[in-house]
Amino acid sequence: MKKVESVLFDFDGTLCDSQNFIHKSFCVTLETHNLSFPSWEEFLETCHGTALVEAYQALTGRDNVQDLCKTHRAFQNEHARAVGLFSGVRETLTRIQQCGIRMAIVTNRGNAVHETLAHTDIARFFETVRNVENAGGLQKPHPRMLFDALAYMDTDPSCAIMVGDMREDIEAGKAAGMNTVVAVSYGFTGKRITEHNPDHVIHDIHELLEILKT
Template sequence: MTALRLVIFDVDGTLVDSQSHIAASMAAAFQAEGLAVPPLPAILGVVGLSLPVAIARLAPDLPGDRLARMVEGYRQQYFALRVGTEASPLYPGARAAVETLAAADDTLLGIATGKSRRGLDAILETHALGSHFVTRQSADDHPSKPHPAMVLAALSETGVAPENAVMIGDTEFDIEMGRAAGVRTLGVTWGYHAPDRLAAADAVIDSFASLPAAVDRLRGG
């Protein structure tokens, strides 16, 4: 009997292209504190980290009260924009790949994201994908990536062994998190980190069309 496998997805930059939403929210947070807005590549470079960690990387040495205000300002702006298909569209082929994997009897799907639980739920509801993911790990309940806590929790909730799990993401934080948890890792190049930052992944792909087959290959070792 084939053992169950678990396929864990990152969200921003992997399933959805939310960069315009993220950039606008980050700009609002910085402007409210009278700070220069970081360039877009710098903002995208911290996507995947939990929000307080991401802002602290963009604005080092901020006192705690200002950092807390910026985190709250970002969150308020993010939800004022409303999570919608135009603001955070699925990448081409994402739905088909998710549905293909979810249809396999031996496959469970999960999520590990630096988003808040509220943000994650909004994305899944908007795109009607929630029913496919049996475990959902968010920044509300875990240390920031690349700490392995989210992946370890997903393994624990599903009962899947690390050797039968794959972490899929577009950033080095996703790859480092998966490796730290002892699972295989699949980098995707359509997101926010350049391909060279994904070099530690077990495999790297350029389109969702090749994702199901890549997951199968990784499962085979």
């Protein structure tokens, strides 16, 4: 494996323990508009990782869901501080930074991610944060935001690693030609992430340090 120069991280379900936050964002939005919410398992299977508009279209059967998206984003912006990190994240990021490896966030969440990064005190580790709102509306598995982050850090994909918890993360990393794609088993997909053939699976964020040594 080539020497790793940069690591791209997904955010929700990889660094940030935000399942309840995301669940509540959809529940509150649908309740506000007098609509029912499916089970979390059904939502995760059909909607998580898709564009916000597409998720609400799938949940409601409507074409025009801009009012729901507006409510959703307002809730997330207001409550972005209500989430925390998985155990060991801050320590692992510190170790990676000390090794001289550059880092960036690539997330399908919107701009509310910046508030959460500031609240959890990890914004300082990342040179750039690419999300659906600054990637021209293109979400993973499209590799656009990965290419943007790598270009910002002047890193060739063959010298970078993608770390995520969803099928979309794995596919985006492979589409971008990343050196290595690492899946975490503790995120939204759980151990089923192995079905999407990542190069490595880790069960704790600390294990990433061993991969970076190889």
